[in-house]
Amino acid sequence: MFRPNPLTIKANAELVLEVIDLSVRYQTRQGEVQAVEGVSFELGQGQSLGLVGESGCGKTSVANSLMGLLPENARLAGGQAGDAHGGSGQPVDAAAIRWGQLRAFRRQAQMIFQDPYESMNPRRTIYDTIAEPLAVQGIGSLMDRVDRVTEILTQVGLTPASSFLFRHPHELSGGQRQRVAIARALVIGPSFVVADEPTSMLDVSSRTGIMLLMQELAARLGIAYLYITHDLAVARYMCHRIAVMYLGKIIELAETEELLRNPLHPYTRALLSAVPVPDPTYRRDRPDIRGDLTLPIDPPARCRFYDRCPIGTDFCRDNPHPPMEERAAGHWVACYEA
Known part of the structure; x- marks a missing residue:
């Protein structure tokens, strides 16, 4: 289904980018669009x-x-001016630049x-x-x-x-x-x-x-x-x-092969099930999600995927969006039921 990934993560690679709780919002006539909410990762x-x-x-x-x-909260840490390989430069706040x-x-x-x-x-x-x-x-x-x-x-x-x-x-x-x-x-x-x-x-x-x-x-x-x-x-x-x-939320993050072999979030599994397979005889079940993409205008505090989720429960409905939790080494997911 996929070409094998030839990449491997280098141990102890010097930090170049760190994003902490990035949020991007747009004000429209219909309400506030939460385009990005609480996104964090590093490179x-x-x-x-x-x-x-x-x-x-x-x-x-x-x-x-x-x-x-965009004047939003992101922090870019990288090299000093002119150093193509990173370095020990001071962090630069892209939101406040x-x-x-x-x-x-x-x-x-x-x-x-x-x-x-x-x-x-x-x-x-x-x-x-x-x-x-x-x-x-x-x-x-x-x-x-x-x-x-x-x-x-x-x-x-x-x-x-x-x-x-x-x-x-x-x-x-x-x-x-x-x-x-x-x-x-x-x-x-x-x-x-x-x-x-x-x-x-x-x-x-x-x-x-x-x-x-x-x-x-x-x-x-x-x-x-x-x-x-x-x-x-x-x-x-x-x-x-x-x-x-x-x-607007990162709902799963992992090393490439780990995420594709072992997707934990129902949305990730739905994405993978929708990837075309070049075999006309191959049959698989349709993604078990319902409805259409929810509008990001003033969304409720619960899980963003709840309205389409096949495994959502009352607990998911009555609680805030789940935090990212590490379920395996380097494999993070935001789901109460995964």
């Missing part, structure tokens, strides 16, 4: 965490908060966007696109930047680099554009990168190349990835651990 150097869940569960709000794009601090913040945190067609200025050359972070950060002379852009283009597989420097985005394929987006994110040597579904807009052959490239660069440069995706097969191949989100 070490060279590690990757897959954030999975259906549309509207809060994955992108988590990513935007960590990048300082001010405009004058953003330039230093961007040296350690970057983002790869979902759509390689919309994330680039069509009037700028590939060189201008990749060199812009260097110019903003005041890194190197003009010739130094040309050399650095040439180097990073070679690292992402766009060779010979000289033939790509002065092209425009419309002259590249989707996979090539996404390689440019990866080069732009990595050119200043960040310690942490958010990858917001970077392969979802690409064809199958291009996806494979991009996934292999991101793994290779993470291993070589010690980059920590937060990988946002709907595809559990992609998450299995790309991520050391997987966190499952539902209506």
Whole structure:
């Protein structure tokens, strides 16, 4: 059903990212939308965490908060400016970061966007696109930047680099554009990168190349990835651990193979049961959940999944949302009945 995960978690990896009780709320005419509520996790150097869940569960709000794009409570700990492998820098609170601090913040945190067609200025050359972070950060002379852009283009597989420097985005394929987006994110040597579904807009052959490239660069440069995706097969191949989100809450978190072999939360089991199997003779039961996704507007204090849960009880209805509890080594779940 899935391609085996070749990744293993490195012991004692240096902490790069720590998220503590992250909450994101939007005020609308219908009420307060609790997009993210009480999310906590951490990432070490060279590690990757897959954030999975259906549309509207809060994955992108988590990513935007960590990048300082939302004024919410997230704490980013990483390397000193210019140190591509983390280090002993002081924690940076992404929620409280001010405009004058953003330039230093961007040296350690970057983002790869979902759509390689919309994330680039069509009037700028590939060189201008990749060199812009260097110019903003005041890194190197003009010739130094040309050399650095040439180097990073070679690292992402766009060779010979000289033939790509002065092209425009419309002259590249989707996979090539996404390689440019990866080069732009990595050119200043960040310690942490958010990858917001970077392969979802690409064809199958291009996806494979991009996934292999991101793994290779993470291993070589010690980059920590937060990988946002709907595809559990992609998450299995790309991520050391997987966190499952539902209506703004992380409801299960474990090492990738442990979570896929032994899902504890009924929502996680439903997600896995919905993964297509390339065998027309294979039959399995439909997910035993009911109803539709609950609106995240002023939700009740009880378990967010209660209205759809096949094993919910009166205790679940009458008590607050269950806390994350460690049921096995490194396997956390938020469910009273799991």
